[in-house]
Amino acid sequence: MAFTSDSHAFSDSLVILGAAGLVIPAFARFRVNPVIGFILVGMLVGPAGLGRLVDDAPWLYYLTISDGESIKPFAELGIILLLFSIGLELSFKRLWTMRQLVFGLGAAELAISGLVIAFALFLMGQPWAGAVGLGLALALSSTALVLPMTGTVSPVGRTAFAMLLFEDLALVPIIFALGAMAPYAQEEGWHGIVDTLWKGGLTIVVMMVFGRLLLPRLFAQAARTKSPELFLAASLLVVILASIATTAVGLSPIVGALLAGLLIAETEYHTEVEVMTAPFKGLALGVFLITVGMSLDVQVIAANWVSLTTAVVGVIVAKTVITALLLRFKGERRGVAIETGLLMASPSETTLIVLTAAAQAKLIMPSTAAFWQIVTALGLTITPLLARVGRDVARRMEFKGMAVSVEDEGDGPDAPRAVVIGFGRVGSLVAQMLKVHNKALLAVDADIDAVAAARREGMPAMYGDIGRPGMLERLELHRASALILTMDEPVQVVRITAQVRKLYPDLAIVARARDTDHAAELYRAGATDAVPETLESSLQLSEAVLVDLGVAMGPVIASIHEKRDEFRKMIKDQGEMDREPRLRRTKLSEVEG
Structure with a gap:
């Protein structure tokens, strides 16, 4: 059965839109991360899934994605829009205050993780150049999955963002370094790195200067037209031009997207731009996850499940331990260190780029690259599960360290005190007013960061989930003067x-x-x-x-x-x-x- 390229593209577009329309609400209904849903859809409808049955059952053509390469540009657009939205949430001032985290913690995490994984692969027989390439590739973590789950404000999100930002900035030097280590590369390999760096630096400076001068005027004109379509077009134009500019000088397009977001964040139009581009970012990110799922062949996984499982577990354990130890050395709490370590443990979407570069430089065999591509896809698939495990482990660890004795939170063993359940915006204000009038109180919250903040302010607070069986009994409400529920x-x-x-x-x-x-x-x-x-x-x-x-x-x-x-x-x-x-x-x- 013959199909034209136009019909292929049209059919694939329908499958992608249908997947987005079904996966997001269905998985949200069952409180399951849509990331897993999109990856499973990619496995099901891709060439390694139902797509292989099209010749025997032609009607499946309309339910499958027949050409995986055709949707990859949309997947790359999703990553670009994600970095653009991250830039919108930041500012140059905030980046400057994070410089020690980015170039200190971020550089240490990438270098140590890459070297440890490379040394392990070298001991298993991989040549040193290929081991270094694989180590650096697997040391990268997923910006596309981690930041939407953590944000950039919480302790976990702030540290994760610093490390991810350094990895994104280091991507291009890593790729050029792999080219310089290629068997056929001579002095021109390192010359290419230097050439790219000075051209990229100059391009970024030019973009910053012209962006500060032109962007406010551009968006002011778009706003005066009161046309949402024109405002959206201007936003996408800025992102695309910035990505093209950095790509043209050898840098990654995500660097240009991040810089475009930072420049727009300095204008008064950043909120409107963020709202306008959010739907496109979500859909394009879903397309990227579908391409990840399409790279997973169930038959290949079943035939090599022992070696694949060993590789996935080895990478996750190594990166978790290294990241957690670095954060503990930096002074972070145990819960934050463990949760961040598990979040950063999986390989990244950029791992696939580095693996391709290593294979093209003949540092690793194509079969080796294919094996680690499957490992990367499996790691991306279980990232939401690792995030859930990390959050639960962190809460248990912080509970042991922060759960104070209720008897110690009063003026005496029988002193009455008001119990405030929930220490958010409302609960914290209630607690402050109780303290102003010298009323004894005990604050209880299931968010360990809120508990830590309360205790830093001198508030008697304990970690606890009021919904768990036995929690009410632990509060000893028989000696409470009042119970205030603010959740x-x-x-x-x-x-x-x-x-x-x-x-x-x-x-x-x-x-x-x-x-x-x-x-x-x-x-x-x-x-x-x-x-x-x-x-x-x-x-x-x-x-x-x-x-x-x-x-x-x-x-x-x-x-x-x-x-x-x-x-x-x-x-x-x-x-x-x-x-x-x-x-x-x-x-x-x-x-x-």
């Missing part, structure tokens, strides 16, 4: 309120509610007070309007308090009315029983 989890807040009310009928329970309906539900569950966010924001807005209109502050505050009490009484009465029929039904069933 932004409506169902869990209602459930905990009902549980605590049954155990402690006289305890004051104050809960954060999303709206009036949620507040009424909390009153039915037994809350002493439920504070709806929507009501409070409306009252604060009314107070600001009245004051700005010239009404005296005293009458405004009095009327606000009166209106608040009126709404609370109405919500509480509604909750009590809804609860009374249930209580009567319960008592009736007990009598009948």
